[in-house]
Each structure stands twice: as C-alpha cells, then as structure tokens.
Amino acid sequence: MIRVRATFEKCGRAKYISHLDLNRCMLRTFRRSGLPIWYTEGFNPHPYYSFALALSLGFESSCEILDFNLNEEMPFDEIRDRLNAVMPEGMKIIKVAEQKQKITAITEAEYSFSLTAADTDRLFSNVEALLAQPEILIDKKTKKGIKTVDIKPSIKVMGCEKTGNSVDMAIRLPAGTQTNFNPTLFIDALRNMAGEPFEAEKIRRTGIFCENNEIFS
Numbered sequence: 001m002i003r004v005r006a007t008f009e010k011c012g013r014a015k016y017i018s019h020l021d022l023n024r025c026m027l028r029t030f031r032r033s034g035l036p037i038w039y040t041e042g043f044n045p046h047p048y049y050s051f052a053l054a055l056s057l058g059f060e061s062s063c064e065i066l067d068f069n070l071n072e073e074m075p076f077d078e079i080r081d082r083l084n085a086v087m088p089e090g091m092k093i094i095k096v097a098e099q100k101q102k103i104t105a106i107t108e109a110e111y112s113f114s115l116t117a118a119d120t121d122r123l124f125s126n127v128e129a130l131l132a133q134p135e136i137l138i139d140k141k142t143k144k145g146i147k148t149v150d151i152k153p154s155i156k157v158m159g160c161e162k163t164g165n166s167v168d169m170a171i172r173l174p175a176g177t178q179t180n181f182n183p184t185l186f187i188d189a190l191r192n193m194a195g196e197p198f199e200a201e202k203i204r205r206t207g208i209f210c211e212n213n214e215i216f217s
Contacts, residue, residue, distance in 0.1 A: 014090025038069035
C-alpha cells in the first residue's frame with residue numbers, strides 16, 4: 001500500500017461545493033481516473049481517502065490536502081494528470097507527493113480576504129481599532145452550544161493594507177484536530193464593533209502550517 005498526499009486548489013464555482021458533496025465528488029473522480037486506489041476491507045469496501053481540514057462553504061483555497069492510498073507505485077506526475085483529467089471545474093491538483101507528516105501536526109491555517117465599504121478610510125480605521133483592543137470577544141458555536149471566546153490571542157495578522165477601494169488582509173488562525181477558527185469570526189467581530197455595513201470578499205485559504213511556521217506537507 002502506497003500512501004499519497006495531493007495538494008489541490010478549489011476556486012471559482014467549486015467554492016460552493018460543500019464538504020459533504022466534496023466527498024462524493026472525489027469518490028466519482030477516483031473511479032473515473034482509473035487509478036489503482038486501495039479499498040477498505042470488510043462488508044462494504046470503499047476507496048479510502050481523507051481531507052486534512054474542512055473548508056467553509058464559499059471559501060476558495062490554494063492549499064487543500066487530500067490523502068489516499070494506492071495498491072501500486074506510480075509516478076506522481078501521472079497520478080496528478082489522471083486526476084486532473086476528471087476533476088470538476090474549479091478544482092485542480094497542484095502537487096502529488098508521499099505523505100510525510102501526520103494530519104495531527106497541523107496547528108494553523110492562513111487566509112486572505114478583502115473588505116469593502118463606502119468609506120474605505122473609516123473601514124480601515126475600524127479594523128485598526130479592533131486589532132488594538134485587548135480582547136476580541138465573539139460568540140462561537142461549539143458541540144456544547146454557544147460559547148463566548150476571546151480570539152485576540154489566536155489571531156496573527158500577516159498583512160493589512162488599504163488597496164484602492166478595499167482593505168486587504170491576511171491572517172493566521174488555529175487549525176487542526178483540536179481547534180479550528182476561520183476568518184468569519186474576525187469579520188463578525190468587526191461588524192459588531194463597527195456597526196457600519198461592509199462586505200467581505202475573496203476569502204481564500206492560502207496556507208496550512210505546523211509548529212515553527214513549517215509548511216504542512
């Protein structure tokens with residue numbers, strides 16, 4: 001059994017494919033590709049594959065991780081090309097390699113997004129004011145119900161600037177098997193504080209990281 005890891009992008013119309021539908025989509029893709037996929041054993045054998053992190057509906061990504069197993073060795077380029085030949089519109093395999101790190105090694109994910117409003121200067125000032133607060137409290141849905149959490153210690157701002165008529169941001173947030181935050185928490189906190197209308201656009205996951213800024217691979 002050969003353990004394989006594919007990195008793929010999900011953009012355009014594909015950002016509206018839910019995580020549940022993505023599983024069904026990948027099942028069809030594997031079957032159409034003709035790859036020697038390893039199947040689970042038992043009463044109902046099925047191709048084994050898994051995604052590192054679920055992506056919120058409406059988000060794009062350039063770094064989604066798909067793990068699967070093959071019954072025989074094949075050139076990574078051939079695996080990539082055979083999958084891309086049958087992938088749906090908006091999804092494309094960027095790289096195929098051996099699995100090196102366990103999914104549990106993931107600690108952070110980086111996102112980029114743009115904020116737009118009628119008054120860009122005021123919007124930028126509101127973003128700066130929010131980031132300057134000692135706490136950023138937001139209600140987060142958990143398995144045990146709604147919980148108020150302080151996301152300020154968890155946010156790493158990688159970039160924040162006015163560009164034309166928008167405020168463009170890049171932030172890193174906790175991700176992995178224990179804690180998963182996404183940019184909507186920050187965006188909701190900004191809405192609650194500012195009290196003025198704005199739009200959040202082009203939300204995209206751009207990187208998945210382990211400890212010490214190491215790129216997950």
